[in-house]
Amino acid sequence: xxxxQRRVRGRTIATFTAVFLMCNLPxxxxxxxxxxxxxVPTWKYPGPFFSSYFMYWYxxxxxxxxxxxxxxTLNPVLYFxxxxxxxxxxxxxxxxxxxxxx
Numbered sequence: 001x002x003x004x005q006r007r008v009r010g011r012t013i014a015t016f017t018a019v020f021l022m023c024n025l026p027x028x029x030x031x032x033x034x035x036x037x038x039x040v041p042t043w044k045y046p047g048p049f050f051s052s053y054f055m056y057w058y059x060x061x062x063x064x065x066x067x068x069x070x071x072x073t074l075n076p077v078l079y080f081x082x083x084x085x086x087x088x089x090x091x092x093x094x095x096x097x098x099x100x101x102x
Contacts, residue, residue, distance in 0.1 A: 012082045019078060023071035026063035 037043055079086045 015082060016075075016078060019074055020071060023067045023074070026059075026067050030059050030063045 080090060
């Protein structure tokens with residue numbers, strides 16, 4: 001039983017880490033490209049990576065805002081699907097709320 005609990009906990013941590021990296025990978029890539037653009041003295045901003053209209057105007061909001069909000073949205077879903085204690089707490093909250101309405 002102990003090995004099973006460790007396995008489940010390991011999968012939960014791996015799932016949360018994978019979701020975090022997938023949601024923040026666009027931001028990490030854009031920051032790396034931004035750093036490279038400023039590191040090369042012959043390139044001027046926006047440089048070859050940010051020269052297109054899409055990359056210049058939409059890459060930052062997409063990577064910084066939408067992907068961060070997506071990660072924040074997925075976290076409670078992952079909590080509910082992976083952590084039994086969180087499931088019990090949510091059910092208890094809804095039960096208490098329903099009893100208070102009566």
